[in-house]
Every structure is written in structure tokens, then in C-alpha cells.
């Protein structure tokens with residue numbers, strides 16, 4: 001990167017020399033003009049010629065961007081400079097308890113200053129961009145449910161201290177029916193010190209993060225709504241780069257690059273150390289994934305620090321013009337609590353006339369929790385089938401086409417059985433806005449999904465896989481991959497027993513694959529983008545052969561464990577039958 005800047009400098013320097021010497025004028029000028037127009041340069045404050053409106057930020061060689069702050073002095077207190085912090089010996093127990101309650105060690109967070117310094121993790125190029133002075137103002141919306149005090153307020157403090165005030169309309173906190181006492185009166189008292197710059201709304205029942213965000217957007221006073229999770233620390237000059245693309249085009253949604261904050265030590269860890277930039281995609285079971293920015297997209301930009309287009313986003317951190325968000329109907333109000341809303345918004349933005357840009361010069365730290373500390377409450381019980389799968393089904397039933405829907409159901413057969421609820425309004429919105437078909441999105445925006453996750457071969461069998469000798473069914477045993485696979489009493493409910501075997505020998509349960517080495521049979525995450533596997537089922541002999549070893553899947557008669565055995569088709573412990581199930 002430094003190299004690139006140097007190259008640019010050399011080139012620009014060469015231009016000046018050439019102009020002065022009146023040598024090779026024509027050739028050099030052409031190359032200069034080309035570089036100006038392709039980067040969208042127009043006459044910035046330091047360029048010669050009549051000033052023109054700047055559709056894009058100006059890249060200046062002097063690194064004195066108009067909002068560029070000086071380096072913050074690094075103190076030596078706990079966690080300063082983004083360094084890891086550890087609980088003192090007498091607080092170890094308390095720390096463990098707080099980690100169990102919040103999914104992050106609040107005791108450690110509580111020791112760290114609200115405005116500690118963190119490393120400026122941006123590409124050095126970022127200090128050269130010069131943004132317009134009339135960017136739209138943002139409401140920063142933070143929804144929360146039973147979040148820890150110091151992480152929530154550190155989010156607020158860093159937004160207030162690291163945003164140019166003229167672009168920050170307000171910080172809008174929306175409480176999704178928390179019941180921790182500190183988040184009641186004490187929170188109201190605390191934010192009073194910000195003289196109205198920080199507002200607080202409360203739900204009168206649990207709505208989940210998705211509906212709570214839509215509500216925040218409706219109440220927001222800013223032209224742009226900018227969402228953050230309640231455990232973030234925004235980094236140096238994070239705000240203008242997110243607003244500039246929206247000023248240029250109000251149908252652009254912008255996403256900062258998300259650094260990691262460790263849930264135990266609160267160490268600030270930059271993403272992309274020595275790695276190339278990545279962007280958001282998805283695989284067919286609708287897990288969110290990131291992948292390298294394809295060359296086709298990278299080639300469209302002169303600088304690696306320029307925003308680039310991304311098919312999807314992780315969900316929590318993004319900015320969008322309020323009117324555009326509301327025109328898109330906010331989030332589908334039928335999505336419950338958590339999950340899938342990132343895809344819904346991504347597909348909707350792209351298919352209905354907008355675009356998503358990831359902004360490398362805007363960096364925000366986010367605490368990745370150890371586990372989800374909250375339950376889904378009554379909302380979780382009110383839906384048939386697992387709630388997140390239900391959300392995914394709503395999203396794909398509205399935005400996918402028939403071909404791509406089939407890949408989702410092939411990979412996640414359980415989804416066929418969940419009730420997605422009424423989709424009339426969502427389909428009507430898609431119609432009314434004249435949104436483009438999913439095929440267009442896949443071919444023009446998310447083309448890299450096909451490279452990573454090839455189209456899926458059909459399933460030959462889907463159902464529970466019952467052993468003839470024991471009468472038990474193949475089962476994940478409720479354990480997370482990687483784990484040994486087991487068998488258990490057949491319950492007919494699908495879920496952990498809903499096995500798929502596809503035409504290329506891949507056997508799995510949802511996104512996880514059954515694999516075997518030598519003797520043990522395991523459940524692993526399917527190899528990235530793999531659609532094939534080692535299994536061959538013979539419906540006559542009822543054996544499941546592991547083709548690389550030519551051995552057969554068997555239950556051990558004594559231990560009951562799964563293993564690979566020398567094939568002996570008369571052995572009942574090696575006979576398996578798929579039974580289609582229709583979970584109630």
C-alpha cells in the first residue's frame with residue numbers, strides 16, 4: 001500500500017516536472033487526465049482550475065484531509081492502545097460470572113476507560129481523502145437488550161468523541177425491553193449529561209433487534225440512519241467515509257470494516273492483517289460468509305482505500321439514507337428477534353435499485369461474544385420451527401427465484417417444514433417497487449457466490465437414517481461440529497436427525513457433513529464450497545459405503561458407536577433405511 005502511494009507520488013511528481021519542462025506534454029497529460037477521471041478526482045481545494053462539485057471525495061497528496069484528526073496520545077491505563085487487559089486475581093471469580101451473564105467479560109470492560117485509545121487500523125492511504133463539507137447528518141441508532149453498562153456506554157462515548165459534531169444529529173438508544181436495573185433510571189440519569197444529543201426510546205415489550213431497529217429508524221431525526229451494535233468502539237474518523245457515498249447517491253448503503261474486540265481481554269484486533277480485503281456473500285444454507293474481493297471489482301478502483309461493492313453485509317453496522325430505508329419498508333416486520341435481516345436488507349437494496357458499498361476507511365471495533373447470552377423470549381416460542389430458519393425462509397421465499405430457492409431447501413431440508421407466515425405484503429412491496437429478479441442479482445452482483453458455493457446437486461434421500469439392528473437413527477447428538485457422530489432413538493422430528501444424501505455422495509445434516517477416517521465417523525463443517533462426498537447408498541443391500549475405503553457404515557454391536565466396518569451385507573448392524581419424515 002505504501003508502495004502504491006509512492007507510485008502515485010512519483011507519477012504526480014513526474015507530471016509537474018514534465019509540465020514545467022514542457023517536455024512530453026501530450027503523453028503525460030493524457031495519462032494524468034485518465035487517472036483523474038477514473039478516480040473521480042475533480043478540482044479539490046488545492047487543484048488548479050475552476051472548482052466543480054465533487055461527486056466523490058478528493059484524494060490529496062499532503063495527507064491533510066479536512067476531518068483528519070491527529071493521533072490520540074496513548075495512555076498507560078487498562079486496555080489503552082487497544083491492549084489486552086486481564087482481571088486482577090481477586091476479581092477472577094467475578095470476571096467469570098460476568099462472562100457467563102453477558103457472553104463477554106464485563107469485569108474487564110468495566111476497568112477500561114470509556115474513551116480509551118485504540119490503534120488506528122486504517123490503511124495509511126485513508127488519511128489522504130478529503131470529504132465534502134456538506135455531508136448529510138446521521139442518527140446513530142444503537143438497539144440493545146440487557147447489554148452491559150460499560151460496553152453500551154463506550155459505544156456512545158466513542159461515537160461522540162470520534163465523530164465531527166456537524167455530521168452527528170444524535171445517538172438514539174433503543175431499549176428492547178431490558179430488565180437489568182442499571183439500564184433503567186441510572187441510564188437515563190447518565191445520558192442527561194449529553195444535553196439531548198443522546199436520546200433513549202424504550203419498547204414496552206420484547207420486539208427483537210430487527211423490529212427495534214426499524215422503530216429506531218422511524219424515530220430518527222437524521223437524514224441518514226447509521227446502526228451499531230451496543231458493544232462497539234468506533235475508530236479514527238469513521239463517520240465521513242460512511243456518509244460520502246450516500247451524499248453522492250442516496251441509494252447507496254455503506255458498511256464499515258469491522259475489527260474484532262476480544263470478549264475476554266477487550267484487546268482491539270484489526271481484521272485484514274496481511275490479508276486482502278473481503279466482502280460479504282452467503283452459502284446456500286444461508287450462512288453469512290466473507291470472501292476476497294474479486295479482481296473484477298477491485299479493478300474498478302484506483303485506490304485500495306476506496307469503497308467497493310459487496311453483495312451482502314454482516315448485519316449490525318451500516319448506514320443508509322433514512323428515506324431509502326423507509327421506502328424499502330425498513331425490515332420485514334415478520335422477521336423475528338435475530339438473524340436473516342442482513343440478507344433481507346441486502347437483497348432488497350440491490351434488487352430494488354440501490355447498492356451496498358464497504359468502506360475500508362471506516363473502521364469500527366465490535367465485541368464478538370462467546371455465546372448469545374439472551375433467550376428469544378416469547379417471540380421464540382411463537383413460531384413453528386427454529387426461529388432463524390423461519391426467518392431465512394421468509395427472506396428466500398420473497399427474494400430468491402425458484403432455482404435458487406431449491407438450493408436452499410436442498411442444503412437445509414428442515415426449512416421445508418417451517419411455517420414462514422404470511423408473505424403477501426413483502427411480495428406486494430417487491431412488485432410495487434419494480435425490484436429486479438434474483439437472477440440479475442446473482443449474475444451482476446453476487447457472481448462470486450457461484451465460485452465459492454457451486455450450484456447444488458439434488459438430494460437422492462432426505463429423512464431419518466435408521467439402523468436395522470438397533471432401530472436407532474443417525475443423530476448429531478446435539479453437539480457442535482467437529483464431533484463424533486452418533487445414533488439415538490428415532491424421534492421423527494427432523495432437526496438433528498434430518499439427514500440428506502446428495503447425488504454426488506455428500507451426506508450431511510444442514511451445513512454439516514458426515515465424514516469418516518479409517519474407523520471413526522464424524523460430523524464436520526462441510527469443506528468450503530464442496531458439493532460432493534464419500535458416501536454411496538445401496539437401496540437393495542441397504543448398505544452405506546464409504547467409497548474411499550470401500551468400508552461400510554456400521555453401529556458397533558457392543559459399544560453402540562458408529563464406525564466403518566468391512567462390508568458384510570448380511571450384518572444387520574450395517575443396514576440402514578432412509579425414512580421420509582414430515583415433522584409436525
Ligand code: LR7
Nearest residue numbers: 143144145176208209229230314315316317338339340366
Ligand atoms: O432481542 C434482541 N434485541 C436487541 O435489541 C436481541 C439483540 N438485541 C441487540 C443487542 O443488544 C445488540 O446490540 O441487537 C444487537 C445485535 O445483537 P448481537 O450483538 O447479540 O448480535 P451478533 O453480533 O451476535 O450478530 C450479528 O447478526 C445479527 C443477526 O440478526 C445482527 O445483525 C447483529 O447486528 C450482527 N452483528 C454484526 O454484524 C457485527 C459483526 C458480526 C459479524 C459477522
Ligand code: MN
Nearest residue numbers: 229230316367
Ligand atoms: Mn454484536
